[in-house]
Amino acid sequence: MLQPKLLNNLLAVLNENHIDYMVTGSIVSSLQGEPRATHDVDIVVNIRTSAIPALIAAFPPPQYYLDANSIKEAIEYKSMFNLLDTNEGDKIDFWILTNEPFDTSRFERKYEENVFGFKMKISKPEDTILAKLRWAKLSGGSEKQFTDAMRVYEVQYGKLDLNYLQHWVNQLQVTELWNKLTEEANPIE
């Protein structure tokens, strides 16, 4: 099991350098919904350029590929960069925290989960569902993203803040996918 080790190392580096973060994507949909195979980790980070040297030093070549210019550019344009483990093929996608309302909201709502002896800050189930629906829409209807969202809905059913979900479904314009999800889901009442 390589990914827990990589994840643990990454979170330790982020904590040591006071870089606030939130793990999201299929790692979190697996934790909150249905486990599935994945070879990457998606993480939203609030990072400043002053933290770049520490990040580069923590993941040196040849085992890792991490480019300082890509990080600088990602911070400037509020986009993304990635870290590759060139021995194992694992990848971490870093998404720079933006000022977009949904990004701000989900980052503020993040919570800590204890896994494998370490603490990991992750998105709330509602935000995991919404982000997956948004990806499904952006990718032109990905079944994988949609199913991830639906399983989180089914497994977390009864604990979800439906008002929050409905508000952001409207804001993110994913109503069609949300309606499909609630029609097709079979949550246990």
Added chain:
Amino acid sequence: MEIKPHPNQAIYLQTLQRMTPEQRLAKAFELSTLTKELFLQGLRNRFSDKDETEIKEIYLERIAKCYNRNY
């Protein structure tokens, strides 16, 4: 449209709900390790003339092609 049948879906969901978040995540890591091993074994079968270093190189090349394209 959902075309795959899901018999015993309620039991499956109850099983997932009974698992702790850590157990569900551990299962995802297990599945990831398994798919990687199956992928490597498939490459070994297909390229039986290659040694482990060469197989690993092919594996990494193929994985790189999947980055951010497997939605």
